[in-house]
Amino acid sequence: MKFTKDQMLKLYEELVHVRTMNDKIVEFIFGGRIAGAIHPSLGQEAIVAGLMFAYENTPYEVWRTGTHRQQAAMARTVGLDGFLAELMNRATGTVHGIAGEYHLVKLDKKLLPHSGVLGVTPPTATGFAWSLKLGGKTNAVVSCPFGDGMMSEGYVYEAMNIASIHKVPILFIIENNGMAMSTPLEWESPIEDLYLRGISAGMKGSSIDGNDVEAVVEATLEGLDQAAKYNPNVIEMKTIRWGGHFVGDKQEVYRDMSFQEGLEKHDPVIRYEQTLLERGVANEDHFAKVKAEQRKLLDAAFEKAVEAPFPKKEDFLNPNIVYTNTDGLPL
Amino acid sequence: MAEMTGTKAFNVAMKELMEKDDKILVLGEGVGRKGGTWGYFADLWTTYGNSRMIDTPIAEAGFSCVGNGLAYGGYRPVIEYMFADFSSLGFDAIVNQAAKARYNSNGELSLPITFIMPNSGGGKSGNQHSQSVEAWYSNAPGLKIVTPTTPGDVRRFLKAAILDDDPVVFMHARGMMFMSEEVDETDMSIPSLANAGKIVTEGKDLTIVSWHRMLPRCLEAAAEVTKETGKTIEVIDPRVLLPFDIDTVVKSVAKTGKAMVVHEAPARGGFGMQVSAMIGENCLKDLKAPVKRIGGYNTSIPFGVGEEYAYPQVEDIKVGIMELLK
Numbered sequence: 001m002k003f004t005k006d007q008m009l010k011l012y013e014e015l016v017h018v019r020t021m022n023d024k025i026v027e028f029i030f031g032g033r034i035a036g037a038i039h040p041s042l043g044q045e046a047i048v049a050g051l052m053f054a055y056e057n058t059p060y061e062v063w064r065t066g067t068h069r070q071q072a073a074m075a076r077t078v079g080l081d082g083f084l085a086e087l088m089n090r091a092t093g094t095v096h097g098i099a100g101e102y103h104l105v106k107l108d109k110k111l112l113p114h115s116g117v118l119g120v121t122p123p124t125a126t127g128f129a130w131s132l133k134l135g136g137k138t139n140a141v142v143s144c145p146f147g148d149g150m151m152s153e154g155y156v157y158e159a160m161n162i163a164s165i166h167k168v169p170i171l172f173i174i175e176n177n178g179m180a181m182s183t184p185l186e187w188e189s190p191i192e193d194l195y196l197r198g199i200s201a202g203m204k205g206s207s208i209d210g211n212d213v214e215a216v217v218e219a220t221l222e223g224l225d226q227a228a229k230y231n232p233n234v235i236e237m238k239t240i241r242w243g244g245h246f247v248g249d250k251q252e253v254y255r256d257m258s259f260q261e262g263l264e265k266h267d268p269v270i271r272y273e274q275t276l277l278e279r280g281v282a283n284e285d286h287f288a289k290v291k292a293e294q295r296k297l298l299d300a301a302f303e304k305a306v307e308a309p310f311p312k313k314e315d316f317l318n319p320n321i322v323y324t325n326t327d328g329l330p331l
Numbered sequence: 332m333a334e335m336t337g338t339k340a341f342n343v344a345m346k347e348l349m350e351k352d353d354k355i356l357v358l359g360e361g362v363g364r365k366g367g368t369w370g371y372f373a374d375l376w377t378t379y380g381n382s383r384m385i386d387t388p389i390a391e392a393g394f395s396c397v398g399n400g401l402a403y404g405g406y407r408p409v410i411e412y413m414f415a416d417f418s419s420l421g422f423d424a425i426v427n428q429a430a431k432a433r434y435n436s437n438g439e440l441s442l443p444i445t446f447i448m449p450n451s452g453g454g455k456s457g458n459q460h461s462q463s464v465e466a467w468y469s470n471a472p473g474l475k476i477v478t479p480t481t482p483g484d485v486r487r488f489l490k491a492a493i494l495d496d497d498p499v500v501f502m503h504a505r506g507m508m509f510m511s512e513e514v515d516e517t518d519m520s521i522p523s524l525a526n527a528g529k530i531v532t533e534g535k536d537l538t539i540v541s542w543h544r545m546l547p548r549c550l551e552a553a554a555e556v557t558k559e560t561g562k563t564i565e566v567i568d569p570r571v572l573l574p575f576d577i578d579t580v581v582k583s584v585a586k587t588g589k590a591m592v593v594h595e596a597p598a599r600g601g602f603g604m605q606v607s608a609m610i611g612e613n614c615l616k617d618l619k620a621p622v623k624r625i626g627g628y629n630t631s632i633p634f635g636v637g638e639e640y641a642y643p644q645v646e647d648i649k650v651g652i653m654e655l656l657k
Contacts, residue, residue, distance in 0.1 A: 095437035103435045105403075112403065113435065117427050123393045124428060127400020134356075134382060135405065158393025165388070321438035322473050324496040 001218050007057075008281050011213055013290050014049035015269050018072040020294040024302050025071065025087075029247040033306055034088050036100070039068045043211075043242035046268035047175050050216025051145065052076050057217075058224045061140040063132075065114040065125050067175070068102040070145060078109045084305035092308040096315060112142065119153025121146060122172060126163045129170040133230065141227040143220070145173035149180030151194045160201035163232040171223040172198060172234040175210065177241035182254040198234030210237030211268045214275075240266055333516050337508035340482035341371040343516065344489040345409075349379060355493065356401060358385045358394050359411030359447070368413045369449060369508065395421030395446070399428050402444040409493055414456075415448035415464045415502060422467075429498035430473030441496040450478075451543050451595050452642060453506020457634035463543065463596035463627075465572055468500045469605060475499045475524055476572040480507065480546050483514040484529075484570055491522050499524075504543035527571035528579030534563035537655055538583040540606050541593040542568055545625075545643060549593050552648040562656055572602055580606070581613045588619040589655050595642055598626030625651050 003011070022040035029038060041048050052073050055062045066074040075083035078094045086093030087101040095104045105113040112128055114121045122144050129142040150156055151174060163170050174194050178185045185192065195205035204226065208215045219235045226233045240259060244251035251257075264270055276282040319326045335343065349355050357372055363386040366373035376384040387394040391412060398408040412418045418425065425446055432442040452461035468474055477499055479488040485503055492499040532550065534557075541549040546568055553564035565583045569576055584590050590610045592603035607622040625643050632641045 095435065095439070098437045099435040103431070105432065105436045105440070107403065107436070107440055112400075113428070113432065115423075115428060117423055120392075120396045120423055120428055123396030124400040124403070124424075126393075127397035127402075128404045129400070130397065131401045131404020131406055134401075155392050155396065158388070158390040159396070161388060162390070162393055162397055318438070321434050321436075323475075324433065324441040 001221065003214060005281055008276060008279070011049065011053055011217065012272055012276060012282065012287075013294070014052055015045050015213055015272055016290050016294045017298075018045040018048045019269050020291070020298050021072045021075070024298050026247050028302060028306070036089070037246040038087065038101070039246045040071065040243065041069045043263075043267070044069065044175065044177055044239045046211050046213040046216050046272075047145070047237050047239060048073050049268075050213045051143070051173070051220055054217050054220035054224065055143065058221055059139065060224055060228045061110070062143050062224060063110045063112055063128060063140065064143040065112045065121050065145065066102070067114060067146055068116075069147065069175070071101060074101065074111065077111045078104075078106045080301055081304060084301055085308050088305050089310060090305055090308035091311045091315065092305070097311045098316060098321065118146075118150045119155035121150070122156050122159035123162065126159045126168055126170055129163065129168040129232075130166060133166075133168050139228055141169040141171065141224050143171045143173065143224065145175055147180070148174060148176040148178065148185060148188060148194055149183075151197065152180065152188055157197060157201065160198050160203060160232070160234065164202040167230040168232055169227045169230055170232045171220070171227045172232070173220070173223070174234065174236040176236050176238045179241050179245070179255065181245045182251070184255070193236060195234050195236035203233050204231060205234040205236070207236040207238060210239035211266050211271060213268055213272050332513045334511050335482050335514050336511040337482045337485050337503065338370050339511075340486035340514060341489060341503070341508070342373050344486045345372060345375060347519070348490055348493055349375065349383065352407060353383075354405065354407045355409060356383050356385060356406050357409045357411065358387050358398050360387060360389055360413055362386060362411055367411060369505065371411070371447075391417055391420035392424065395424030396428065398444055399424055399432070399442060402429075402442045403432070403440070407443045407493065409445045409447060411447040413449070414460045414505070415450040416459050416462045418446065418448050418464065421446065425468065425474065425498070425500065426471040430471045433473065433497070442498050443496045445493045445499045445501050448500060448502045449505035450502040451504045451506050452632060452638055453504070453544060455635050455638045458632040461632045461638065463502075463594065465502060465594070465602040466596060466600055469573060469602055473498065474573065476502065477524065477570070478502045478542050478572050479570050480504055480542050480568055482510065482512050484568075486514060487518070487520070487522050488527070488570060491524055494521060495524060506544050524571050525574050526576050526578065527569065528576030529568045529570055530579065530583070531566045531568050532564070534565035534587065536562040536587055536589065537564045537652060538580065538587045538590045539564060539566045539593060539652075540569060540580060540590070541566065542570070543595055545593045545595050545648075548643065548645045548648055552645045552652055555645075555649055556652050556656070560656065564652065575606070575609065577609050577613060580610060584610055584614040585617045588617050590614070590618070591623040591625065591651060591655060593625045593643060593648055593651075595627055597629045598624050599629045601626045620655055623651055623655055
């Protein structure tokens with residue numbers, strides 16, 4: 001597609017937004033201000049930003065699942081303040097700080113459930129996409145991103161198979177960062193191109209450079225379009241995970257660290273800055289301005305979230321959030 | 332009144348429900364044209380077709396999750412496993428996904444899905460086709476466990492399970508679905524899952540809690556003991572294990588002072604432990620003897636002719652009763 005100047009500037013802003021959110025998460029964890037294993041998308045911003053942009057620039061209603069590495073996209077879906085508060089376990093969170101960022105589900109914002117147990121998200125999302133089709137809802141699709149690690153779960157094949165048999169409106173996105181937690185791709189899969197498994201389930205599929213934000217947008221828009229025509233399909237987006245599996249994970253113990261050499265060549269933010277400079281769309285002053293704006297916005301948002309109160313004990317232990325009717329309970 | 336088997340009762344309940352609620356879908360192996368492995372869904376495909384009677388690949392893990400997804404999308408799916416044992420492949424969908432859906436939305440949504448598990452032995456099919464899996468699911472808050480035994484109860488409690496807005500594990504005694512009884516098919520009431528306990532026979536000297544294939548064995552053993560000793564035994568069918576109707580059991584034990592739980596699953600870690608503990612906690616001052624548990628041997632279920640060696644027999648139950656009545 002041909003991106004307008006405004007669209008390019010917006011895409012750049014999204015990239016910086018995602019990067020800054022990642023930086024803030026790391027800052028808050030190392031600053032001892034939040035606890036828990038959180039998995040930022042450092043190095044993979046083009047995918048997160050590209051998906052956010054595509055979801056907002058497609059004619060279709062996009063229901064989407066999150067992942068543990070797509071905080072910014074989930075925040076965009078459910079609202080930044082609520083999401084950050086959920087991430088920090090605060091009562092102002094999207095679901096009252098009860099579920100946490102990688103368990104929350106918010107149907108009225110089109111955020112479908114994604115599971116802390118890897119593998120089950122794609123078949124669940126497939127079921128939801130099927131409900132759209134069965135209900136006769138047109139121009140509505142499901143986008144289901146997940147990592148290369150999840151591709152080793154049999155559930156994903158079962159999902160692709162069923163989606164393909166019944167032609168449900170779903171786009172599977174494999175965010176291939178080459179690491180399944182601590183296991184490199186060569187020990188995950190004998191084939192490098194994981195989208196081929198979608199092909200074997202009878203879907204169309206492709207593999208793209210996941211560090212090229214415009215390529216991510218183009219492929220996602222096309223994938224959503226195909227999904228809306230009841231052609232479930234798969235896009236593999238190849239990228240590089242910069243950090244450990246979670247903040248604080250000592251990846252040098254298990255990872256060949258040579259990936260760090262020349263890493264800036266793959267940095268999606270730097271790459272897009274070069275593109276914009278070459279096209280004469282923006283200059284260094286603009287980049288600095290956007291970074292300062294995003295820093296200011298997220299500084300304020302993170303402070304606001306962390307200052308909110310925790311949920312109360314009775315909020316966590318409320319039986320009405322376990323059962324719809326509590327006749328005969330406690331059990 | 333109409334004479335019907337458990338299989339027929341299941342089928343009648345499905346017809347009654349699907350006619351009224353077009354959000355009810357059935358997913359499982361062979362549930363379409365074939366009418367299901369056990370015939371529970373006979374003739375439904377002719378009426379409702381592929382969009383509501385969905386034949387799945389042999390993919391329990393995947394289709395269980397797909398069912399959850401359909402429930403998120405506003406449907407009321409019924410997922411059938413061929414055997415309760417096979418639900419192990421759907422375990423994550425049930426205990427980690429369905430059971431936690433409401434919590435993870437802070438109570439905004441509920442997942443009205445029912446997992447059908449043909450439980451128990453009687454088919455001589457060996458250790459991966461004959462288990463009673465109540466206890467597998469009883470430690471996962473968010474689930475309800477419905478376990479009717481007789482055809483009339485299968486019909487009414489299946490409807491209650493499917494119409495409940497929470498995820499329900501529906502277990503029935505596969506080996507008893509050929510048994511028939513008179514069922515009042517004009518009774519269209521939907522029973523509550525709370526307070527579901529039913530006193531099957533009244534008695535003064537001992538309370539027995541039992542369900543599925545062990546229930547008729549308990550009734551037979553109790554009748555023999557009464558004939559021989561004149562002592563009477565109260566037999567309770569809980570019909571629903573979660574939420575468990577403890578009140579009915581407590582009232583009975585207050586009267587009899589003695590209690591026993593009998594089920595087909597191995598005694599160790601079986602749901603009888605929970606029942607026994609609840610009786611202990613609620614009835615200590617009434618109890619004249621420790622609660623007795625009789626369950627299957629803590630072994631693998633033998634294939635073929637050896638099957639019944641692993642399950643409690645009428646004689647085993649009778650011996651247990653006599654010990655308690657001493």
